Amino acid sequence: MSTTTASASAARPADPKAAQPHSDELRRRNSRNRRNRRLGQWGFIAPAVAFMLLFFGYPLVRNIVMSFQDYSPSTFFNGEAPFNGLDNWRAVFEDGLFGQALWHTLVFTAGSLLGQFCIGLALAVFFSRKFPLNGVLRSLILLPWLVPMVVSGVVWRRILDQDTGVLNSFLHTIGLGDGSSPWLTSPSMALFSVIMVNIWIGIPFNMVILYGGLQEIPRELYEAASLDGASAWRTFRSITLPMLRPVITVVLVLGFMSTVKILDLILALTDGGPADATQTLGTLTYQQSFVELDFGAGAVVGNILILISAVFAVFYLRANRPEGK
Amino acid sequence: MATHTTAVPLRKSPQHNRPRPRWGAAVAGVLILGVMLFPLYWMLNTALQPDSGLLEVSPVPESVDFSGFRKAFTDQGGNLLTSLAVALGAVTICLAIAAPCAYGLAQFKLRAAKYILFGTLITQMVPGIVIANALYSAYVDLGLVNSYFGLMLADASLGIPFAIVLMRAFMTSIPSEVIEAAQVDGAGRLRTFVQVVLPMSRNALITSGLFAFLFAWSDFMFALTLNTTDDVKPVTLGIYQYIGAHVGDWGAVMAASVLSAIPAAILLVLAQKYIAAGITGGSVK
Numbered sequence: 001m002s003t004t005t006a007s008a009s010a011a012r013p014a015d016p017k018a019a020q021p022h023s024d025e026l027r028r029r030n031s032r033n034r035r036n037r038r039l040g041q042w043g044f045i046a047p048a049v050a051f052m053l054l055f056f057g058y059p060l061v062r063n064i065v066m067s068f069q070d071y072s073p074s075t076f077f078n079g080e081a082p083f084n085g086l087d088n089w090r091a092v093f094e095d096g097l098f099g100q101a102l103w104h105t106l107v108f109t110a111g112s113l114l115g116q117f118c119i120g121l122a123l124a125v126f127f128s129r130k131f132p133l134n135g136v137l138r139s140l141i142l143l144p145w146l147v148p149m150v151v152s153g154v155v156w157r158r159i160l161d162q163d164t165g166v167l168n169s170f171l172h173t174i175g176l177g178d179g180s181s182p183w184l185t186s187p188s189m190a191l192f193s194v195i196m197v198n199i200w201i202g203i204p205f206n207m208v209i210l211y212g213g214l215q216e217i218p219r220e221l222y223e224a225a226s227l228d229g230a231s232a233w234r235t236f237r238s239i240t241l242p243m244l245r246p247v248i249t250v251v252l253v254l255g256f257m258s259t260v261k262i263l264d265l266i267l268a269l270t271d272g273g274p275a276d277a278t279q280t281l282g283t284l285t286y287q288q289s290f291v292e293l294d295f296g297a298g299a300v301v302g303n304i305l306i307l308i309s310a311v312f313a314v315f316y317l318r319a320n321r322p323e324g325k
Numbered sequence: 326m327a328t329h330t331t332a333v334p335l336r337k338s339p340q341h342n343r344p345r346p347r348w349g350a351a352v353a354g355v356l357i358l359g360v361m362l363f364p365l366y367w368m369l370n371t372a373l374q375p376d377s378g379l380l381e382v383s384p385v386p387e388s389v390d391f392s393g394f395r396k397a398f399t400d401q402g403g404n405l406l407t408s409l410a411v412a413l414g415a416v417t418i419c420l421a422i423a424a425p426c427a428y429g430l431a432q433f434k435l436r437a438a439k440y441i442l443f444g445t446l447i448t449q450m451v452p453g454i455v456i457a458n459a460l461y462s463a464y465v466d467l468g469l470v471n472s473y474f475g476l477m478l479a480d481a482s483l484g485i486p487f488a489i490v491l492m493r494a495f496m497t498s499i500p501s502e503v504i505e506a507a508q509v510d511g512a513g514r515l516r517t518f519v520q521v522v523l524p525m526s527r528n529a530l531i532t533s534g535l536f537a538f539l540f541a542w543s544d545f546m547f548a549l550t551l552n553t554t555d556d557v558k559p560v561t562l563g564i565y566q567y568i569g570a571h572v573g574d575w576g577a578v579m580a581a582s583v584l585s586a587i588p589a590a591i592l593l594v595l596a597q598k599y600i601a602a603g604i605t606g607g608s609v610k
Contacts, residue, residue, distance in 0.1 A: 044518070045430065045437075047425065048426030048441075051482070052445070055460070056444075059459035062459035126353070126357070127354070132348065134351075134354065137355065138601075139601065142597075143361075143590065144365065146590075146600070148586070151561070151585050152364070154578060158579065164382070205604065268545075268565060285455070289461070295458060303455075312450070313449075313450040317446065
């Protein structure tokens with residue numbers, strides 16, 4: 001902050017009572033003032049730019065470099081991480097776990113987004129009608145999204161417990177299943193269960209943004225449709241969906257970018273298990289770097305994660321352009 | 326939705342142009358909320374039955390037993406304070422860095438503004454674990470591993486891009502005459518910012534601060550990766566390690582979870598309009 005103070009006082013106009021300046025000197029002073037003003041203005045912006053370069057730009061570059069370096073548990077004692085060409089990349093791609101994690105990430109992301117979006121949209125449409133308690137219910141429903149993700153994961157871990165979880169005993173009581181489904185402990189079910197939990201977490205976010213989008217649609221369009229005798233479904237398809245399209249794109253792309261890098265939830269629910277059945281690119285990066293201390297391999301997986309996000313960021317920026325300028 | 330039918334027989338009487346309240350929809354809404362909040366109810370319910378251990382938990386606590394909470398307080402009380410300190414520090418850093426920048430982007434007609442704003446969008450696509458991966462070795466060199474300040478800085482990064490986008494959108498709407506008037510009165514750029522712009526942007530500051538707090542409070546990944554000892558352990562990390570060590574003691578784990586969810590609940594009650602505004606404003610703008 002000290003830079004802002006200094007440059008702001010430096011930019012204060014010179015004493016107006018100074019002797020009549022020669023026109024040449026005036027011009028020079030003007031240009032100096034302009035330069036000082038620019039400098040003062042940058043004082044406001046520079047801290048944020050520096051911060052973002054350090055905490056987002058630097059890691060991006062550093063990860064690329066790290067992916068060509070040989071890190072080992074002793075690196076952090078002797079500081080040695082020699083370059084090793086494409087060794088990390090080769091090792092990661094030859095490891096079958098990478099392919100699995102990539103596949104799990106795609107299934108997890110697609111499944112989560114589909115569920116979150118459809119239920120979120122249904123709830124947004126439901127809540128855009130006037131009824132008593134609407135506002136209170138709509139804000140309380142945000143709670144699952146605001147609770148720390150690790151906490152949600154832990155709570156669901158208890159609910160989905162095979163022997164003593166409430167979900168199994170509930171399903172048994174109403175006569176569905178034998179009451180001992182291994183939600184999180186069977187490799188074939190764990191990914192599905194993790195997706196279910198993530199859908200639960202994401203519904204409020206989708207609902208709130210889509211609700212906001214619905215409010216922007218002019219009422220007259222609906223009045224016209226009802227005068228034309230359009231059915232509810234027809235109105236939804238021909239008015240709501242097309243008018244909502246920009247908001248839908250934003251919701252899906254933001255949802256994609258936060259879902260594809262998932263880590264907290266999976267660590268809390270399954271730790272990537274059982275038998276790596278819920279290992280995703282996020283958890284794999286964590287495991288390579290911070291459990292096995294092979295930061296080079298972690299960087300490789302991280303870079304691929306960034307690449308996938310970047311492809312979708314392009315979609316996001318495209319979608320944002322028409323309305324956001 | 327099944328409740329559509331209740332909306333059909335709209336009787337319009339001359340005095341009352343308003344439709345009859347749709348209680349059917351309200352009931353359906355309560356049911357939906359019940360399903361959505363059930364896991365959180367179950368968290369509280371389990372926390373109040375600490376003796377259930379590895380048995381099934383009864384749907385309502387038969388007798389309220391606070392021993393789970395007592396144990397959670399003993400084990401996690403310090404971690405809750407750590408979380409609070411780190412989150413407040415992160416909010417301070419976040420607002421101190423983001424507010425001047427948002428003002429600059431909104432009001433100084435800088436050519437670079439467009440690119441900086443674009444940069445804040447780009448940050449959203451950098452996965453946290455990638456940041457942690459590179460940050461860890463830098464933190465080792467700088468001695469920031471296992472430090473409060475290091476974690477505050479990392480957690481501030483979760484809120485800064487969001488805060489810049491949100492506050493800039495708000496500050497663009499401040500009429501430039503107001504700012505020029507302050508400057509004609511002899512206020513410098515910094516004084517104009519502190520005494521005119523910040524008070525006018527109160528709502529945007531509160532919203533950004535709330536979200537920065539929630540992001541930092543919920544952070545688990547930086548806590549997990551940037552700490553190698555128990556010196557700085559926020560409650561999210563505490564709970565994660567708890568389930569590793571105390572699988573049998575679900576009462577205490579759930580009680581700790583309830584405690585760590587309290588800030589979210591309080592903020593939702595006290596500041597719901599800011600939260601709804603923040604979710605929509607920060608992402609759609």
